[in-house]
Amino acid sequence: MPLPVALQSRLAKRGLLKHVEPEPEEEIIAEDYDDAHVDYEASRLEGLMPPWYKVIDPTCGLPYYWNVETDLVSWLSPNDPNSVITKPAKRLKGNPGRKDEELDPMDPSAYSDAPRGSWSTGLPKRNEAKTGADTTAAGPLFQQRPYPSPGAVLRANAEASRGKD
Structure with missing residues (x-):
């Protein structure tokens, strides 16, 4: 890599460097910013x-x-009578999420009356009073669970009403 012109001239004045004609910079004629495919x-x-437009698929060429x-x-070319013009495959696939009718053998809701949950199902909610009891219990177990303290109920109700206002 050549030295900058200013440094070359200063070194030449001190006698440390023979005066060298600077090389002309290479001119860049054109750069291709278009889609290469x-x-x-x-x-x-x-x-x-x-x-x-005719495009080359980068995965298969x-x-x-x-x-x-x-x-x-x-x-096929759109001029060809046998060509089938469609949307791109990425658009046709859409979101590869879990379908509603898809059964997961490890999911208890797939073979019972329990509703299908999400990632946040079962997490404590902000307005629930903390009683230490199992809030997921149903039926007779739900009726036997310990009741929350009156102060916890009042605080939870106050927070819920503040959130609505």
């Missing part, structure tokens, strides 16, 4: 209409056709 020349040669206005794609 779009083949504009092939799109023009195939006679595609303006919103359609095969060409497909993309409409930039509607974001539709096709593996």
Whole structure:
């Protein structure tokens, strides 16, 4: 890497460096900021209409056709009568979350009357009085649980009414 011009001239004045002609900087003619996968020349040669472009799929290296206005794609040219124009596969897949009818053998709600829970089901709520009793119990167990102290009930009711205001 060459020295900066100012440093070279100072070192030359001291006699530490022979006067060297600075090398001209290399000029960068053009940089490509476009999408590298779009083949504009092939799109023009195939006679595609303006919103359609030929694109190379980076995962498999095969060409497909993309409409930039509607974001539709096709593996065959849109000029081909056999082409099937669809939405991209990423859009068709959608959110890969758990379906409602999907059964999980490890989930107790899948084979009982218990409702399906979420991540926050069973966590203590802010307005519940802390009694130390099992709040998930139902039926006779629920009726036998210890009652909260009157002060805890009043505090929980006061917090709940403050939250509503």
